[in-house]
Amino acid sequence: MWRGGATAASAARALRSRMLGDPIHHPSTAILPIPSARAACSAPSAVSPAPIVAEAAAASVAVSSGARSASDVLRHYGSCYWELSKARLSALVVATSGAGYVLGSGSIVDIAGLCYTCTGTMMVAASANTLNQVFEIKNDAKMKRTMRRPLPSGRISPVHAAMWATTVGTAGTALLACKANDLAAGLAASNLILYAFVYTPLKQIHPVNTWVGAVVGAIPPLLGWAAAASEVSVNSMILPAALYFWQLPHFMALAYLCRDDYLAGGYRMLSFADPTGKRTAWVSLRNCLYMLPLGLFAYNWVLHPNGSVSKHRF
Numbered sequence: 001m002w003r004g005g006a007t008a009a010s011a012a013r014a015l016r017s018r019m020l021g022d023p024i025h026h027p028s029t030a031i032l033p034i035p036s037a038r039a040a041c042s043a044p045s046a047v048s049p050a051p052i053v054a055e056a057a058a059a060s061v062a063v064s065s066g067a068r069s070a071s072d073v074l075r076h077y078g079s080c081y082w083e084l085s086k087a088r089l090s091a092l093v094v095a096t097s098g099a100g101y102v103l104g105s106g107s108i109v110d111i112a113g114l115c116y117t118c119t120g121t122m123m124v125a126a127s128a129n130t131l132n133q134v135f136e137i138k139n140d141a142k143m144k145r146t147m148r149r150p151l152p153s154g155r156i157s158p159v160h161a162a163m164w165a166t167t168v169g170t171a172g173t174a175l176l177a178c179k180a181n182d183l184a185a186g187l188a189a190s191n192l193i194l195y196a197f198v199y200t201p202l203k204q205i206h207p208v209n210t211w212v213g214a215v216v217g218a219i220p221p222l223l224g225w226a227a228a229a230s231e232v233s234v235n236s237m238i239l240p241a242a243l244y245f246w247q248l249p250h251f252m253a254l255a256y257l258c259r260d261d262y263l264a265g266g267y268r269m270l271s272f273a274d275p276t277g278k279r280t281a282w283v284s285l286r287n288c289l290y291m292l293p294l295g296l297f298a299y300n301w302v303l304h305p306n307g308s309v310s311k312h313r314f
């Protein structure tokens with residue numbers, strides 16, 4: 001039986017803590033270069049072979065657990081970035097932007113342009129969603145629906161999240177400016193500002209926040225259209241308008257069903273002053289009805305990127 005096991009285990013622990021630090025709480029010390037482990041492994045020694053074997057084993061354990069810890073760190077922050085970005089919601093936002101791009105393209109769709117636009121939109125939406133959570137840490141911590149998010153649960157620091165938002169938002173806007181056009185980049189940046197710096201604080205001030213939030217959700221297809229056509233027109237507004245009216249019943253239903261949670265979070269929603277739900281239901285129904293004429297417009301108009309309206313079937 002090999003008796004160097006205990007020595008190897010403690011040496012491995014010491015090496016591992018030197019190499020990796022605490023990946024979660026001290027991320028800056030988390031990934032030190034592997035060569036230090038290799039150096040420990042290959043350091044010449046004049047002492048008996050048992051410690052050499054023990055140290056070699058320790059180093060090899062340290063390297064493999066180091067690799068595991070590095071991948072743990074990557075997984076940890078990867079999942080934080082994913083959640084901060086609300087990646088599934090952002091993917092839906094990208095789908096609407098992509099639809100706008102295709103409609104704004106006319107008969108030929110530039111696939112590379114579509115990919116750049118979708119990537120840029122995803123990045124700016126990820127940034128907007130992260131900033132929203134940076135500003136709502138205390139509120140999110142009070143709500144059942146949101147208390148397990150990365151910031152209120154302490155899985156990532158606010159500074160780290162803000163740096164992620166700044167990096168991805170700047171890169172996404174630059175991508176749109178370089179590979180699409182300034183109009184698309186401007187719409188993306190303005191929408192980020194509207195969401196993070198107008199809608200987000202407004203949630204705690206006045207129920208009108210829901211309507212402002214619906215504008216934020218409606219901009220991405222306009223952005224996509226602008227990226228393809230380099231301009232916006234009456235036709236480019238049809239899909240955004242449909243999204244705007246569609247979101248209101250969606251948000252109203254959420255605000256009514258989760259009203260206790262929203263109240264606990266310190267938000268101001270229409271549903272608080274509506275115990276029977278009748279007012280909320282009426283606002284929802286009214287906005288559903290507004291969608292009917294939009295369907296007729298889309299059916300009867302050819303959606304020319306240049307905004308001219310010809311009466312054909314779409």
Ligand SMILES: CC(C)=CCC/C(C)=C/CC/C(C)=C/COP(=O)(O)OP(=O)(O)O
Pocket residue numbers: 093121124125128129132188191192195199212213214216217220
């Ligand atoms: C290109 C670009 C910038 C696109 C932005 C797209 C975007 C962020 C859409 C979300 C719209 C919205 C009002 C979500 C609800 O936020 P909430 O704060 O009510 O949600 P929460 O309570 O779950 O945090």
